[in-house]
Amino acid sequence: MIKKMMHGNEACAYGAIIAGCRFFAGYPITPSSEIAEELAVLLPQVEGKFIQMEDEIASMAAILGASLNGIKSLTATSGPGFSLKQENIGYACQTEIPCVIVNVQRGGPSTGSPTMPSQEDFMQSRWGTHGDHFIVVLSPSSVQETFDLTVKSFNISEKYRTPVILLMDEIVGHMTEKMILPEPGEIEIIDRKKPSVKPEDFRPYENTEDGVPPMAAFGSGYRHHVTGLMHDETGFPTNNSEIIQKQKDRWKKKFDLARDTVVFTELTDAEDMEYLVFSYGSSARCTRKAVKIARENGLKVGSMKALTLWPFPGKELEKVSRGLKGIVVAEMNMGQAIREVERAVGKNVKVLGANRYDGESMHPDDILSVIEKF
Amino acid sequence: MKTEIVLSYLRKDKLPHIWCPGCGHGIILGSMMRAVHKTGWKKDDIALVSGIGCSSRTPGYVxxxxxxxxxxxxxxxxxxxxFSNPRLNVISVMGDGDAVAIGGNHFIHAARRNLNITALVFNNYIYGMTGGQFSPTTPYKAIASTTPYGNIDKNFDIPSLAIGAGAGFVARSTAIHVPGLDDIIYQALNYDGFSVVEIISFCHVQYGKRNKLKTPLSMIDWLKSIALPIAAYEKLGEEQRRDKIPIGIFKNIPTEEYSQKYIKEIIDPNKSKDSILKDYCKAKLYDL
Structure with a gap:
């Protein structure tokens, strides 16, 4: 066990390398640049590759190229760069290439507030690229969680052949606090499954029982074709509507089966709660304080922190919402997760938003003043 | 015999290809396969990468x-x-719009960076797949579906662009100079660094029909009339050079390849290791 003071971006870099990441491509952008800087130092020490590309589009393309070689790959960015990456995030969804994309959020739209915290990319992280697709989004609220969720992001991406977005925010990225690294053997590390059939029998998009086809690295003897066009089980383009629907249904099956293993939430002060504060990322830190103050004032308030944003933990939320007098959704945007919360709990519980979108971090009063409205 | 060589590299069950009858791209594909055959590379060790467009359908057949x-x-x-697996031989196939319009930024930076990739640009002066819009290489005054009154955009000279961006091997050939094309692609494949070959192809369907070159044969005759070796081109006066295209190898100088430089200068096993990585990354976590 190692105890160390670190900032969030640094913890992300260590988490990536310990998870097995050996390739990073990126483009400088505040407030995520320290991830690139840290990996420029660390990756060569483990014979990994670091490359600074000409833009975010190219960085996203490069990590997919590396992942096709069987190498765990990462890129990191913020709002404007996240928008540029969407093109090839869609390619990763279509071709099921494992990779991890970190977005250390800033306020937007456009250049917005590069040095100020925000959680305005909640919806973009799910629906940023065009077309029907599935994706997993995790969001840490502390340095420790940044490390843990970076490792988990790689594991999920490898296990389910999917891009995973690690949605950080400026506060978590730049905050320094204590982090505990478990013993090396105690960290679960998952690698993608490889084909065991003869190369001529290999079908890169086979409809397996779990919906996850084995993946062969380029150069491993399993020559195959990868395309962003809709394709059949062999990987070649198709216009056959029956096959297109089958492929998309398999994606859905894969994510339906994966759902419960990738959704993480933390429920606190729930035993006697009459009100619940739902939050994620750095807003969840503020929620903790707000709940404490509310309880000191005699209000029975509990909280749910979502570590997974997508798939949205609606099921978990619905279960604990029955009989509540109200739910507050605390987030640093004009109200994004609140739509999902309302959808999950229906009309049975009143839902109000505590929103901060002026570039300042959430304050406990922002939440307490909303609880008073019920 | 030569046809058999080409066929031995193709996915025969994927034929016929989608290219229109009379398209120049199939000829270039043949040249590529003969050049690859000459290198002796194993199929397993080659990665063929493309973008989007007519030429970018090439990988599906190989x-x-x-x-x-x-x-x-x-x-x-x-x-x-x-960069992540330097053992692979990497070839990139692009069209003119693909390489120097939407992909222009990647093109110049690939030339500057100098990873060992062979870039083959199939230039047919037009966006064929989308229905004949003008590209950055469409000649002045030419008609395209989006230049109905004639093209007023200045066009890119791809070899000059590649040389300006720092590529070490730069050449141009055409789909009708086949033995020469075979050799130029072979030299580009063998070059240790970023190499660019612009290959003038022809599209009578989208370009020719709008520009008084309705048949593949008339396009071939046109190419014959405009392409000439670099040395012959250089002897011409400025007025005579107009409408002519020099073909051959413009630049071929040894350079230091990027991934080799990275391995030599950046990865140093003797460098002191970060204390955390020492404990957590004793062994390589992946095996290629």
Missing amino acids: DFNTLHTTHGRSLAFAAGIK
């Missing part, structure tokens, strides 16, 4: 590790493949 990416991004994907 029995290598093949990747059909997003529009303009071929070289960016290729960079990730080559």
Whole structure:
């Protein structure tokens, strides 16, 4: 066990390398640049590759190229760069290439507030690229969680052949606090499954029982074709509507089966709660304080922190919402997760938003003043 | 015999290809396969990467590790493949719009960076797949579906662009100078660094029909009349050079390849290791 003071971006870099990441491509952008800087130092020490590309589009393309070689790959960015990456995030969804994309959020739209915290990319992280697709989004609220969720992001991406977005925010990225690294053997590390059939029998998009086809690295003897066009089980383009629907249904099956293993939430002060504060990322830190103050004032308030944003933990939320007098959704945007919360709990519980979108971090009063409205 | 060589590299069950009868791209594909055959590379060790467009359908027909990416991004994907596994021989196939319009940024930076990738630009002066819009290489005054009154855009000279961006091997040939094309592609494949070959192809369907070159034969005759060896081109006066295209190798100088430089200068096993990584990364976590 190692105890160390670190900032969030640094913890992300260590988490990536310990998870097995050996390739990073990126483009400088505040407030995520320290991830690139840290990996420029660390990756060569483990014979990994670091490359600074000409833009975010190219960085996203490069990590997919590396992942096709069987190498765990990462890129990191913020709002404007996240928008540029969407093109090839869609390619990763279509071709099921494992990779991890970190977005250390800033306020937007456009250049917005590069040095100020925000959680305005909640919806973009799910629906940023065009077309029907599935994706997993995790969001840490502390340095420790940044490390843990970076490792988990790689594991999920490898296990389910999917891009995973690690949605950080400026506060978590730049905050320094204590982090505990478990013993090396105690960290679960998952690698993608490889084909065991003869190369001529290999079908890169086979409809397996779990919906996850084995993946062969380029150069491993399993020559195959990868395309962003809709394709059949062999990987070649198709216009056959029956096959297109089958492929998309398999994606859905894969994510339906994966759902419960990738959704993480933390429920606190729930035993006697009459009100619940739902939050994620750095807003969840503020929620903790707000709940404490509310309880000191005699209000029975509990909280749910979502570590997974997508798939949205609606099921978990619905279960604990029955009989509540109200739910507050605390987030640093004009109200994004609140739509999902309302959808999950229906009309049975009143839902109000505590929103901060002026570039300042959430304050406990922002939440307490909303609880008073019920 | 030569046909058999080409066929031995193709995914025969994927034929016939989608290119229109009379398209120049199939001839270039043949040249590529003969050049690859001459290198002796194993199919397993070759990655063929493309973007979007007519030429970018090439990888689907070839029995290598093949990747059909997003529009303009071929070289960016290729960079990730080559840099992460330098053992692979990486070839990137692009069209004119793919390489120097939407992918222009990746093109110049690939030339500057100098990873060992062979970039083959199939230039047919037009966006064929989308129905004949003008591209950055469409000649002045030419008619396209989006230049109905004649093109007023200045066009790119791809070899000059590649040389300006720092590529070490730069050449141009055409789909009708086949023995020469075979040799130029072979030299480009063998070059240790970023190499660019512009190959003038022809599209009578989208370009020719709008520009008084309605048949493949008339396009071939046109190419014959405009292409000449670099040495012959240089002897011409400025007025005579107009409408002519020099073909051959413009630049071929040894350079230091990027991934080799990275391995030599950046990865140093004797460098002191970060204390955390010492405990957590004793062994390589992946095995290629």
